[in-house]
Amino acid sequence: MSPRRRDTEATPPREGRRAELLATAAEVFAAQGYAATTIRQVADAAGILGGSLYYHFDSKEAMADEILSTFLGDMWAAYDRVLGAGLGARETLEAIVAESFRCIDRHRPAVVLYQNESKHLATGERFRYLLDSHRRFEEMWTSLLERGVAEGVFRADLDVGLVYRFVRDTVWVAANWYRPGGRLSADDIAKQYLAMVLEGIQRGSG
Amino acid sequence: MSPRRRDTEATPPREGRRAELLATAAEVFAAQGYAATTIRQVADAAGILGGSLYYHFDSKEAMADEILSTFLGDMWAAYDRVLGAGLGARETLEAIVAESFRCIDRHRPAVVLYQNESKHLATGERFRYLLDSHRRFEEMWTSLLERGVAEGVFRADLDVGLVYRFVRDTVWVAANWYRPGGRLSADDIAKQYLAMVLEGIQRGSG
Amino acid sequence: MSPRRRDTEATPPREGRRAELLATAAEVFAAQGYAATTIRQVADAAGILGGSLYYHFDSKEAMADEILSTFLGDMWAAYDRVLGAGLGARETLEAIVAESFRCIDRHRPAVVLYQNESKHLATGERFRYLLDSHRRFEEMWTSLLERGVAEGVFRADLDVGLVYRFVRDTVWVAANWYRPGGRLSADDIAKQYLAMVLEGIQRGSG
Amino acid sequence: MSPRRRDTEATPPREGRRAELLATAAEVFAAQGYAATTIRQVADAAGILGGSLYYHFDSKEAMADEILSTFLGDMWAAYDRVLGAGLGARETLEAIVAESFRCIDRHRPAVVLYQNESKHLATGERFRYLLDSHRRFEEMWTSLLERGVAEGVFRADLDVGLVYRFVRDTVWVAANWYRPGGRLSADDIAKQYLAMVLEGIQRGSG
DNA sequence: AATGAATGAGGCTTCATTCAT
DNA sequence: CATGAATGAAGCCTCATTCAT
Numbered sequence: 001m002s003p004r005r006r007d008t009e010a011t012p013p014r015e016g017r018r019a020e021l022l023a024t025a026a027e028v029f030a031a032q033g034y035a036a037t038t039i040r041q042v043a044d045a046a047g048i049l050g051g052s053l054y055y056h057f058d059s060k061e062a063m064a065d066e067i068l069s070t071f072l073g074d075m076w077a078a079y080d081r082v083l084g085a086g087l088g089a090r091e092t093l094e095a096i097v098a099e100s101f102r103c104i105d106r107h108r109p110a111v112v113l114y115q116n117e118s119k120h121l122a123t124g125e126r127f128r129y130l131l132d133s134h135r136r137f138e139e140m141w142t143s144l145l146e147r148g149v150a151e152g153v154f155r156a157d158l159d160v161g162l163v164y165r166f167v168r169d170t171v172w173v174a175a176n177w178y179r180p181g182g183r184l185s186a187d188d189i190a191k192q193y194l195a196m197v198l199e200g201i202q203r204g205s206g
Numbered sequence: 207m208s209p210r211r212r213d214t215e216a217t218p219p220r221e222g223r224r225a226e227l228l229a230t231a232a233e234v235f236a237a238q239g240y241a242a243t244t245i246r247q248v249a250d251a252a253g254i255l256g257g258s259l260y261y262h263f264d265s266k267e268a269m270a271d272e273i274l275s276t277f278l279g280d281m282w283a284a285y286d287r288v289l290g291a292g293l294g295a296r297e298t299l300e301a302i303v304a305e306s307f308r309c310i311d312r313h314r315p316a317v318v319l320y321q322n323e324s325k326h327l328a329t330g331e332r333f334r335y336l337l338d339s340h341r342r343f344e345e346m347w348t349s350l351l352e353r354g355v356a357e358g359v360f361r362a363d364l365d366v367g368l369v370y371r372f373v374r375d376t377v378w379v380a381a382n383w384y385r386p387g388g389r390l391s392a393d394d395i396a397k398q399y400l401a402m403v404l405e406g407i408q409r410g411s412g
Numbered sequence: 413m414s415p416r417r418r419d420t421e422a423t424p425p426r427e428g429r430r431a432e433l434l435a436t437a438a439e440v441f442a443a444q445g446y447a448a449t450t451i452r453q454v455a456d457a458a459g460i461l462g463g464s465l466y467y468h469f470d471s472k473e474a475m476a477d478e479i480l481s482t483f484l485g486d487m488w489a490a491y492d493r494v495l496g497a498g499l500g501a502r503e504t505l506e507a508i509v510a511e512s513f514r515c516i517d518r519h520r521p522a523v524v525l526y527q528n529e530s531k532h533l534a535t536g537e538r539f540r541y542l543l544d545s546h547r548r549f550e551e552m553w554t555s556l557l558e559r560g561v562a563e564g565v566f567r568a569d570l571d572v573g574l575v576y577r578f579v580r581d582t583v584w585v586a587a588n589w590y591r592p593g594g595r596l597s598a599d600d601i602a603k604q605y606l607a608m609v610l611e612g613i614q615r616g617s618g
Numbered sequence: 619m620s621p622r623r624r625d626t627e628a629t630p631p632r633e634g635r636r637a638e639l640l641a642t643a644a645e646v647f648a649a650q651g652y653a654a655t656t657i658r659q660v661a662d663a664a665g666i667l668g669g670s671l672y673y674h675f676d677s678k679e680a681m682a683d684e685i686l687s688t689f690l691g692d693m694w695a696a697y698d699r700v701l702g703a704g705l706g707a708r709e710t711l712e713a714i715v716a717e718s719f720r721c722i723d724r725h726r727p728a729v730v731l732y733q734n735e736s737k738h739l740a741t742g743e744r745f746r747y748l749l750d751s752h753r754r755f756e757e758m759w760t761s762l763l764e765r766g767v768a769e770g771v772f773r774a775d776l777d778v779g780l781v782y783r784f785v786r787d788t789v790w791v792a793a794n795w796y797r798p799g800g801r802l803s804a805d806d807i808a809k810q811y812l813a814m815v816l817e818g819i820q821r822g823s824g
Numbered sequence: 825a826a827t828g829a830a831t832g833a834g835g836c837t838t839c840a841t842t843c844a845t
Numbered sequence: 846c847a848t849g850a851a852t853g854a855a856g857c858c859t860c861a862t863t864c865a866t
Contacts, residue, residue: 656855656856656857657856657857657858658855658856658857668856668857668858669858669859669860671858672857672858672859672860676858677857677858678856678857678858
């Protein structure tokens with residue numbers, strides 16, 4: 001399973017090749033869709049031949065797996081830091097949204113992949129964790145929103161299930177157009193999104 | 207051998223067979239993704255054999271084409287009615303959002319297909335109109351938002367490009383979970399979405 | 413098997429429809445090749461739908477069969493008249509060549525079909541007669557040429573097998589470019605071909 | 619599982635695999651007709667599986683393309699050598715015919731393919747060069763024959779267009795029955811064909 | 825690590841053919 | 846006679862995967 005067998009070679013990039021290839025794969029998967037992407041396209045983008053990828057990975061699925069689980073691990077670690085900080089509902093929501101945009105910044109192709117393909121991939125046993133993550137997500141948001149309503153900081157006249165979907169989709173969908181290094185930083189975008197989500201786009205009456 | 211066995215209607219609907227099959231295809235494409243769907247799965251869902259689909263359609267792509275162009279035609283017809291009604295920016299936005307949710311109601315699978323696959327499909331000549339539609343979309347929203355800012359009904363402190371993406375995505379993404387005939391009607395959802403988009407989810411300070 | 417069942421209809425072309433369709437089929441087969449021609453192309457050319465051809469013919473093969481056997485029957489009838497006339501070798505050759513060109517005139521598409529596809533079709537039981545015809549052909553020509561050599565009218569320094577192939581091919585291949593009603597009639601062409609075959613294209617030394 | 623079992627040459631010819639496969643394909647195409655040949659038949663004849671051919675070639679059409687263009691390239695190179703040698707009309711014709719038979723000897727299946735399928739294949743853009751070659755052919759022969767008539771070595775009483783077709787067909791059709799290594803060599807056959815074409819099969823009166 | 829050549833399953837599509845109407 | 850709708854086998858091609866070198 002481990003790709004290394006020699007110790008004294010001159011070939012420079014030893015460790016990190018795997019991550020490099022995964023980044024390439026994620027980019028191509030995100031650009032074309034997982035099912036529509038061939039292993040050869042990934043290999044072309046990496047400058048090697050199709051078969052050579054199998055030295056590094058067991059299968060196409062394994063690549064998607066590693067891409068997604070890395071992203072989700074990173075994301076939940078960030079979320080857990082926020083959730084453990086004992087903030088109020090509103091501050092928590094702000095922090096979660098901000099972390100989400102930072103995640104998009106770090107894992108953009110993975111996020112796109114997650115959005116477009118997780119429903120489809122999740123049917124396999126190997127991707128069970130996608131469903132788990134999905135459920136944790138829903139619980140987190142629902143309880144956060146309910147807490148906010150209870151604390152009086154969020155409107156009580158809206159359907160919580162609807163708001164959950166609204167906020168969830170709104171944040172992640174940005175991965176489809178966000179490009180790191182653009183005019184607006186991830187934090188800029190987070191700030192504006194939060195303004196919209198919290199206060200709306202309508203000019204305040206005050 | 208015969209795909210039906212009921213006697214009370216030995217002759218299938220006759221007219222509209224094409225539309226029937228397209229509806230089935232759209233459903234399957236939306237559920238599994240266009241690339242991940244096999245022609246046999248569509249045929250199975252329609253109760254015929256794979257090859258039989260080619261009596262009605264030239265290719266898998268032709269099905270997607272017809273599904274998408276029908277949806278977009280219907281959508282733009284509705285949008286054009288709204289845009290030609292001479293409403294204010296805020297009322298126009300409300301009407302456009304409402305029409306969008308009605309479109310989701312009528313064409314849910316097509317909308318899902320459009321969202322998930324249009325980026326990928328649009329590379330082919332045949333789907334040129336997807337790009338055109340995309341551009342009209344962007345123009346419509348951008349000018350509408352700018353008009354609203356000018357009229358003083360929308361906030362001026364937000365990036366218009368960002369708001370455009372926010373509103374656009376927010377509306378269409380709902381197609382991924384909306385099910386006609388559910389607890390909330392399309393108009394109910396539109397109303398709540400509008401409330402969120404216009405006023406935010408935060409409890410007003412007034 | 414017989415296509416007629418009614419006696420009192422008004423539809424004009426009763427008998428002869430079959431021949432009409434066969435002529436159309438032969439034309440298309442000749443133009444595109446038997447294997448490369450679809451039943452639908454034949455039907456299109458005849459102005460009906462694919463399935464409708466099966467009212468008249470049992471199968472695609474049956475059409476080729478009828479086209480080829482009709483042509484060969486006609487051809488051998490003509491040849492037999494010549495061969496039974498008790499002519500000298502040279503006159504017989506002239507008459508056979510002339511009849512061949514008349515056959516091309518009457519059955520051009522069938523001749524093309526015969527030339528291009530008989531080798532391939534002859535593998536089936538149903539087309540056994542193609543092989544038989546081929547053999548009769550070879551025997552006829554070989555004995556005619558040998559007779560001519562014996563009679564002193566044909567050169568003795570040439571390989572008879574080679575001459576046989578030369579004459580045979582030379583004549584039939586003309587079907588590929590001949591068009592009835594062109595500048596030269598079938599008899600004109602026959603005359604010139606005979607001049608070439610008998611005397612050569614070189615200017616005589618006399 | 620492995621398609622070879624011999625041990626003395628575990629590594630196949632390596633270089634020239636492509637040419638090997640093309641030769642096999644040409645053989646099968648010539649024997650059965652291009653349209654009637656399945657890719658599996660070609661693969662079977664080559665001792666590999668159907669899909670494996672696509673490692674070497676893009677499509678069935680690409681194989682035909684390469685077979686035909688290789689043959690035509692070789693042929694025109696030979697013709698151009700002859701045409702550039704400054705020979706008289708009669709000697710040029712002799713040399714062209716001789717080269718043609720040598721071409722048949724080297725490329726027999728390609729010649730058969732060219733004869734039987736070029737008309738049909740030439741409808742596609744990719745095979746445009748077949749039409750070009752056809753035109754060059756006609757020009758070459760026509761001007762050669764006219765030159766011969768002007769020089770007084772060819773008969774003036776024959777239709778040049780007819781003679782062109784006669785000579786052209788006469789030569790190439792031999793590919794259908796010629797087998798390298800048979801009783802007569804390509805040069806023997808060329809000599810006899812030339813005798814027939816130039817002097818005819820009739821016994822000279824002198 | 826990577827290449828070159830294959831495998832083999834399965835996908836899209838075509839097409840001869842059938843049949844109720 | 847003809848249509849419309851299907852069947853089902855087979856064809857071309859793709860692609861994830863394997864493996865000797």
